[in-house]
Amino acid sequence: MKKTFLLLILSVFYCIVYAQNHTISGYITDSKSGEKLINAAIYDANTMQGTISNEYGFYSLTLSETKIRLMISYVGYKTIEKEIELKENIELNFKMSSTIELSEVTIVGKSNESPIKSTQIGVVEVPLQKIKNLPVLLGEKDIIKTIQLLPGVQSGSEGTSGLYVRGGGPDQNLILLDGVPVYNAEHLFGFFSVFNPDAIKNVTLIKGGYPARYGGRLSSVLDIRMKEGNNQELGGEFSIGLIASKFTLEGPIKKDKTSFIISARRTYIDALIMPFVKMAAAANDTKTSAGYYFYDVNVKLNHKFSDKSHLYFSSYLGDDRLYVKTSYDYLENDVLYEDAMKMKTGWGNITSALRWNYKINEKLFSNSTLTYSRYNFYVGDEFAYSATENNITTTNETSIIYDSGINDLGGKIDFNYLPNPNHYIRFGLGNTYHTFNPGITYLKYMSEFESEIGNDPIKANEMYAYIEDDIKVTSQLKGNIGTHLSGFYVNDKFYKSIQPRISARYMFNEDWAIKAAFTKMDQYIHLLTSSKISMPTDLWLPVTDKIYPQTAYQYAIGTFHNIKNKLDLSVEAFYKTMSNLLEYKEGSGLFSQSTGWEEKIELGKGWAYGAEVLLQKNVGRTTGWIGYTLSWSQRKFENLNFGETFPYRYDRRHDISIAVTHKIDDDVDVGIVWVYGTGNAVSLAVERYMGYEYSDALKDPYYYEYYYNDIEYYKARNDFRMPAYHRLDVGINFHKEIRKGHRTFSVGIYNVYNRKNPFFLNFETDNYGKRVLAQYSLFPFIPSLYYSLKFGKKSEEVNFE
């Protein structure tokens, strides 16, 4: 470790001493919206030295030559070429115009930093346009569902949006929205994810070879960046789907200086079912309303003080609500009695980030951020009984509220230092103050009685520092070396870890590279889940003196090819070990998670290995990818399954996904998704036998003949497989230019051939009294409609050369 440090420090000095050159720096933005472009490639075409723009569109390139042929390229944008005489440090901001995947001729330049060139392995930039064009369940565009189509990433149960990356669990994903962790990225038990694609600019998934700047979770990083808002002109989008509507409005508050974006979405299942609920209630002489909805709002403001200094504020707010209100009244002996009950259940996230970008000089860029993240689950019940006699009403009211969740307050500072084209150094540090609330019940009875029962909140500090350098050793060999240091302080206990992160790339030629990576990751928070499906009641809890941090080591190797500038093919293999994974003891914790939870869990090991193939086509009329994953994921716990190794529930031997869109003409495109996965592992009973609860039961002949228990015998955990999962979705999008904008009308079909995919299996007795194994499925053939209207920017996106 020390050597790595030394090497880094030396190389930094070396660069500083050597830096007798001149620097070009600036920002790369979209010409129409002013949005910063992330990962655009900037290079000198003469020497092929270059760099990429960072998360805030900033680039810096230090060169020794004076005659520069500067090229700026970015997928879906026209490549800019500019001759420069470099005699002093200069600032150059570029505005790129988009061409959006039209015909093969438009995209000449290579993609941004093509997968071949970057040092990173296991990284996928998720094309947002694909998210919008591919068919999805109920037509509700969803980032996470699209990510599930990538190799190495698995979905959990049917239709849900949990991510299982390279054999890891859904709690091991660091989901960052503008750099702020989101704890529960799911609406409605995971059938929808919380991210509204209309407000999102860029999505990057890292499943191995994590750069040192990320830390805190074992299995993946999902870095989602929100749009900044068009700083040129007002525009927006409005859409109606089967279950939800949404709108987005963005525009300049002061042109070129300040802009905003606001995007909101709400479901209307509750409004649709309300009449039925009312009718049912009326039949029972009660007044009832009940329903479920979720909404989310994304807001971002950004202000440019100067080319040196930018301020951003972004916030996400989302909630799921389930409510039932009933009341019943009756007259008895001239007294009017009224009984009323209100039940509310809700869960949601708030995340906020206040960020200040400051360019210290041409080579050093800083980013300071304050973050806030909160996840909260609550149940509230109110009961009121009133009696009215002679216009005098007496009321009895009781309320019970249960509340649990997690609260984070953090600050961090990151620096990008680009001394010359051979180094891209990032370093920084941060601290997060966590408040875990494992569940508190508040009781109130009129004004007479109030009490609080539950666990005290647990407070903890999580801190980290990192340094990484993307080093170009030769034009073929490039590496990313770094280390992430982290610590966690809770209840007078301090855990610390040093996590080396190394990845390297060797390029044989422009079209072929091999890469390898080794990383260590540590995770200080655990998610307690008690069920096979994700529940809003799942609790985030910190490590304690008995529950240790989770650790993972991952080794990855891969080969990356570019085939005739049209196709990208990658094959990656990985091996990952995980320790201190958490599982509930058998049978515990099902309904009583919060008290004494440390006693109810087991710590164990896990490992996963496999290979992933991704064939991607990003140019032409037909674009998309085919992914295949072959993998194994296993667990071993001393006290589960008699200490024997067992397959992880989502151990999936084969996983295939095909996601393709084809442009028929300028107005019509079709999207096709086909997925196949080996069935989930499941524990099934093989025999059953008579059992008795206690001695008295055996004393009474009548009792033991009739009142025995049916005990089911399970041989081993997860030793059976459900039938395989496969499904085809098809969608057609019709685009049209209208007077003030651009409208898209989409028709989609989920599960076209109506495959009955297994959701769970259950032994039961059929109508003829025969015992059978029944399979329950969730989503059959489901058609959907979707209409969206983009207004403001007269769609210059559809712009022919």
Place this chain on the structure above:
Amino acid sequence: MLKIKYIIIIILVAGTFSCKKIIDYKIPDNGRKLVLNSFISTNDSINVNISKSLHILDNGNYELISDAVVNLFEDGVFIETLKHNGYGNYNSTLNFTPKEGKTYKIEAWNDELEKVTASETIPHKIKINSIDTAQVVFASTDDFFGSDEEQEVYEFKINFQDNADEKNYYMIKFKTAYVYEYNGDSIYDIYDAGYIMYNDVIIERYLSYQNAVIFSDDLFDGETLSLSLYMNKYNFYSENTPVIIELYSISESYYKYSISLDQQQEIDGNPFAEPVQVYNNIEKGYGIFAGYTVDKDTLYIDGVEQYYGID
């Protein structure tokens, strides 16, 4: 919390389930096994129940075995062959009663089923030192949809000394008796007193099907414990109602079996829960061979006269 989760599951299931399909799925069949169930204590003569397992997809009823050979050993010494007494039940012809601290072994087989064996040691009896009662008022908190009123409850403070030399497991049950006159005799009908409330962390689990609390000496090894348990006043019907408090000293097998069985029963029908493997100490077969001893104490308390019920 309990019901909220169920409600969520029900809404989820009801809202989205579209279909069920019977699938033809091969569950391996490795033949049937002998099932032996026996709880042995120093209070009763020995009794063993023998039946036969079923394949998970078998339609039939359980078969109680009447032709098994069931041999009993005490500390390795053969005692007797138990005699079938109807309904798959085998009893001692010598009226043999197990003793504290001794280890018993049972073997059983018949022509069809492979021989099974099981052994068990009877734990030492733990005596109740004293029981204090008090009346307290409780705000009910155990359930969101439950009672919204204060409850008048009885507190029973049960005092006993844990044995330091060994690992002990306990179970406590409350029984009450309903007394009535029949042909001039007083008849005592003894039954479970009902739901036991507790707030002590030493309680591992409430066994809902038999109204008992179960726990180990993990947190009070070798100490004298005063454990408070509570019962609602309405569980007792009249003045001077007898309350029989039973302190079971149970074996590790008994403990593991009771908890795992209760857990398997609790998640029965919940497809989202990970199934629980029930503890089994019968070699080459299934079932339980569990030892225990009981100490009882009876007290009389004033219950609440009910409007309905006894006349």
